[in-house]
Amino acid sequence: MNIIEIKDLRKDYPLGATIVPALRGVDLAVEEGEFMSVIGPSGSGKTTLLNIIGCIDHATAGSVKIAGSEITALDDRAVTDIRLHRIGFIFQTFNLIPVLDVLENIEFPLLLMKRPAAEARRRAEKLAEEVGLSSYVRHRPAELSGGQRQRVAIARALVTAPAIVLADEPTANLDSVTGASILELMREMNAVEKTTFVFSTHDAGVLRYARRIVRIKDGLIEKEPVAA
Amino acid sequence: MLLLRLALRNLLRQKRRNLMLGSAMAIGVAILVTAGSFSAGVSDIMFNKIMRFITGHVAVRFNERGGVMREIFRDRGRILAAVQGDPLIEEWYESVAMFARAIGNGKSDNIILVGMDASKGEATRADWEASFRLVEGDWASLVDGTLENPAVFSQEKARSLNVKMGDVVRVRFRDMFGQDQAARLTVAGIMRNDNIFMQPVVFLELERCKRVLGYRPHETASLSLQLKDARRDAAAVAARLHARLAPGTAVIPASAGGRPVRLYGYRSDPGSREKLLASLRLKAGSQERALRRDGVLVPEGLAAALRLSPGGKLKVSWPRKFGEGPAEASLTVSAVYAGGPPGAPVLLNDRLFYGLYYPDLPAVPSDPDPPAGWAALLSPEWTLLERTFTTEDYKKKYQEIARDKHRGTTVDVSTMYETASDILKLEHVLNVITLSAVLILFFIILLGVVNTLRMTIRERTREIGTARAIGMQRRDVRDLFLLETLLLTVFSSAAGVLAGFGAMALISAPVFHPKDNPLGMLLVDGRVYFLPTFAGIAASVLLIIAIALATAWFPARRAAAMSPAQALRHYG
Ligand SMILES: Nc1ncnc2c1ncn2[C@@H]1O[C@H](COP(=O)(O)OP(=O)(O)OP(=O)(O)O)[C@@H](O)[C@H]1O
Ligand SMILES: [Mg+2]
Numbered sequence A: 001m002n003i004i005e006i007k008d009l010r011k012d013y014p015l016g017a018t019i020v021p022a023l024r025g026v027d028l029a030v031e032e033g034e035f036m037s038v039i040g041p042s043g044s045g046k047t048t049l050l051n052i053i054g055c056i057d058h059a060t061a062g063s064v065k066i067a068g069s070e071i072t073a074l075d076d077r078a079v080t081d082i083r084l085h086r087i088g089f090i091f092q093t094f095n096l097i098p099v100l101d102v103l104e105n106i107e108f109p110l111l112l113m114k115r116p117a118a119e120a121r122r123r124a125e126k127l128a129e130e131v132g133l134s135s136y137v138r139h140r141p142a143e144l145s146g147g148q149r150q151r152v153a154i155a156r157a158l159v160t161a162p163a164i165v166l167a168d169e170p171t172a173n174l175d176s177v178t179g180a181s182i183l184e185l186m187r188e189m190n191a192v193e194k195t196t197f198v199f200s201t202h203d204a205g206v207l208r209y210a211r212r213i214v215r216i217k218d219g220l221i222e223k224e225p226v227a228a
Numbered sequence B: 001m002l003l004l005r006l007a008l009r010n011l012l013r014q015k016r017r018n019l020m021l022g023s024a025m026a027i028g029v030a031i032l033v034t035a036g037s038f039s040a041g042v043s044d045i046m047f048n049k050i051m052r053f054i055t056g057h058v059a060v061r062f063n064e065r066g067g068v069m070r071e072i073f074r075d076r077g078r079i080l081a082a083v084q085g086d087p088l089i090e091e092w093y094e095s096v097a098m099f100a101r102a103i104g105n106g107k108s109d110n111i112i113l114v115g116m117d118a119s120k121g122e123a124t125r126a127d128w129e130a131s132f133r134l135v136e137g138d139w140a141s142l143v144d145g146t147l148e149n150p151a152v153f154s155q156e157k158a159r160s161l162n163v164k165m166g167d168v169v170r171v172r173f174r175d176m177f178g179q180d181q182a183a184r185l186t187v188a189g190i191m192r193n194d195n196i197f198m199q200p201v202v203f204l205e206l207e208r209c210k211r212v213l214g215y216r217p218h219e220t221a222s223l224s225l226q227l228k229d230a231r232r233d234a235a236a237v238a239a240r241l242h243a244r245l246a247p248g249t250a251v252i253p254a255s256a257g258g259r260p261v262r263l264y265g266y267r268s269d270p271g272s273r274e275k276l277l278a279s280l281r282l283k284a285g286s287q288e289r290a291l292r293r294d295g296v297l298v299p300e301g302l303a304a305a306l307r308l309s310p311g312g313k314l315k316v317s318w319p320r321k322f323g324e325g326p327a328e329a330s331l332t333v334s335a336v337y338a339g340g341p342p343g344a345p346v347l348l349n350d351r352l353f354y355g356l357y358y359p360d361l362p363a364v365p366s367d368p369d370p371p372a373g374w375a376a377l378l379s380p381e382w383t384l385l386e387r388t389f390t391t392e393d394y395k396k397k398y399q400e401i402a403r404d405k406h407r408g409t410t411v412d413v414s415t416m417y418e419t420a421s422d423i424l425k426l427e428h429v430l431n432v433i434t435l436s437a438v439l440i441l442f443f444i445i446l447l448g449v450v451n452t453l454r455m456t457i458r459e460r461t462r463e464i465g466t467a468r469a470i471g472m473q474r475r476d477v478r479d480l481f482l483l484e485t486l487l488l489t490v491f492s493s494a495a496g497v498l499a500g501f502g503a504m505a506l507i508s509a510p511v512f513h514p515k516d517n518p519l520g521m522l523l524v525d526g527r528v529y530f531l532p533t534f535a536g537i538a539a540s541v542l543l544i545i546a547i548a549l550a551t552a553w554f555p556a557r558r559a560a561a562m563s564p565a566q567a568l569r570h571y572g
Helices: A046-053 A076-086 A102-112 A117-130 A146-158 A176-193 A204-209 B002-013 B015-054 B076-083 B122-131 B139-143 B155-161 B206-213 B230-244 B270-278 B300-305 B350-357 B391-402 B421-459 B461-470 B474-507 B518-522 B534-561 B564-569
Strands: A002-015 A018-031 A035-039 A061-066 A087-090 A164-168 A196-201 A212-217 B058-063 B089-094 B097-103 B108-116 B133-137 B150-154 B168-174 B180-192 B201-205 B222-227 B252-256 B259-266 B280-284 B296-299 B313-319 B326-332 B335-339 B346-349 B410-415
Touching: A002 A046, A002 A196, A018 A046, A018 A196, A035 A046, A035 A176, A035 A204, A046 A061, A046 A164, A046 A196, A076 A087, A076 B461, A076 B474, A087 A146, A087 B461, A102 A117, A102 A146, A102 B002, A102 B461, A117 A146, A146 A164, A146 A176, A164 A176, A176 A196, A176 A204, B002 B015, B002 B474, B015 B230, B015 B421, B015 B474, B015 B534, B058 B230, B076 B089, B076 B222, B076 B230, B097 B155, B108 B155, B108 B168, B108 B206, B122 B133, B122 B139, B139 B150, B139 B180, B139 B201, B150 B155, B155 B180, B180 B201, B201 B206, B222 B230, B230 B410, B252 B350, B259 B270, B259 B300, B259 B313, B259 B350, B270 B280, B280 B300, B296 B300, B300 B335, B326 B350, B346 B350, B391 B410, B421 B461, B421 B474, B421 B534, B461 B474, B461 B564, B474 B534
Parallel strands: A035 A196, A035 A212, A087 A164, A164 A196, B108 B201, B150 B180, B259 B346, B296 B335
Antiparallel strands: A002 A018, A002 A061, B058 B222, B058 B410, B089 B222, B097 B108, B097 B168, B133 B180, B150 B201, B168 B180, B252 B259, B252 B313, B280 B335, B296 B346, B313 B326
16 A cells, blocks of 8 residues: 555745746655655755655645545644654754753654653653663753764654654765664664655665665656666 | 743743843833832822821711801711711711810920720721820820820920920810810820821810810711722712712701791792792781891791781790700791791791701601602701812812801712822822833833744744644644743743832831921831732733733744744754
């Protein structure tokens, strides 16, 4: 079953008097449990695509179905709810909440879901252990290295057991060794939790981790080669 | 809970900025609390300390037969009946006071003799004792039967009269009837007070004071009412009292030559006079004589039975309401009439009538009603003056009394709003000052909150985007910023209230000794007086919170409305 189904997706950004076409008719289907990479040069539309899949940006035209339901017509409230319950985000710049410590950052989405505090805490502790941060749970983001921060972000993205995790250039701000360990961790999570992963990169080096590769250029998806 | 934790931590994050804004708010609250408490203190002094002793919150004043000096009403019980049992009235006082010249040991000075009601309850007594503290003697000696007119003097007067405890002070005064009188007082107590209004006051026990001044026990000078909530109820109580004091028709149920006969006054103003003449026929005597100030109109039947004609003497007597034995009078007949009111009463010019009626009030007959349809032409028991609502009108009313306009005893119900409006204006001024402080604060907080929030939101744009991407609803983002503002305001207000109390303690620490400065009346025990009230402080705090939340609302909503994608892309 396709967890993501995109048809003729277009996205134009208004820029002063002109418009910038960032996506110009994208068709894409992602199956449940995939570990897929979107690769393309800078400015090709990767972030835009992930943002639309992640329901944080609106499509200009076309259809986007997440787990079978069309999201392009939903209001902000419903779309926010989908983000909370079905999607996990991992950002290039980690984007942790600076006033919360590691555990609090990880449990944050659960508390937004109004889960009981004790249950949220237990689950956050488990995730912290899985990403290897058990001894750092009381640290604030400012007291962590880049790799550690991204691990926190991964734990936060997975804590709600979402259907899809979207990672926009998760390794771009990390050195290659740390980046590799992050991708290993993501692949492990994909294997263990059966979560669908979509991550973007412009670094051909990370491609060997992907099981499926989609190339994007100038807002269009290039013909897919057979998955590795 | 989550929002609260976030809000608290975010507040701590921008320590310097929030400390600045918080201090501004705290200073604002401190100013509001201090100004409000000062205002409340001044009102308290005015309403509960000064007003109460000067005029009362509501006062009933009497001027017998319209005489400016003749402050006397002959039927104390009648008036008290109208006052007692009114739930809005906390306490009533008979106020009896008189200017007098006092002669001490080789020195003399002006004083005001004031009666103090010792028959009131313990609470009132305690109140008095708290308001006027004795440095020598005690209040109980005011009712000491072994002393001749024991009296309490202020320190200032004791000094200026050169008297000490136990000395005799002679006083001379002109009584309400214009007679010169003298009396002897014994210094039984010396009080200290910083309120310059109270310095010339010499207290005597009420009953003795009345006796000294020439009032009989059933008579009174004027009545002061103290209300539970003066500001709210003064007008209503006055209106109610005014309605209850509507007079009936005055009648003297007399006997003349063994026959019962009723004596009525007729109203001598030109309009009523005309109507009277039109409704009866003169059998003997002239119209002109009948209408003179000593006019006595005798009905035909009585004139025939007693063989009376104009110039003849009519002897009448009547039972008195107060005192033993009948009262008597001898009237010179001016005219004999036929027709007129049923019951054939003797009709007297109101000047003559009231001269008989008031000094020896007659016992009330079993059927006191006037002949039907005649009430408008006959003299009332007293003249109830119209209520006035401004000082202007009030003064006019008393100018009319001074012009000898009224024949009967005038009864006037007034509130402090007419009689002491000058003092009350001060309160108004204070309110304006407080209001200006509020306005200035309003702008400081407005600017502070908007600016701080704008900066904060710009700095935290990416964070907002992250939280929204993770699944935080718009409403929660807005509430988070409102909550941060609320917390800051609540903490600042708490600090501000403490600072306000500190400021008040500081301001009221020094003791002043104003001598002739009228501002001295705003001091209590020589100190600036504050009366912080829970309601006042709560109102100030709520006001600041409301202002802060209202100003935070728009930036907070704008932050919530940002598109998450846009927010995540934000640089800075
Ligand atoms: N808010 C915006 N307003 C105008 N144009 C935009 C906006 N966001 C993106 N674009 C444009 O849309 C196109 C796609 O941008 P996008 O960020 O998706 O590229 P990307 O593939 O993620 O690039 P990178 O690898 O550098 O992150 C670019 O040409 C970019 O200039
Ligand atoms: Mg990008």
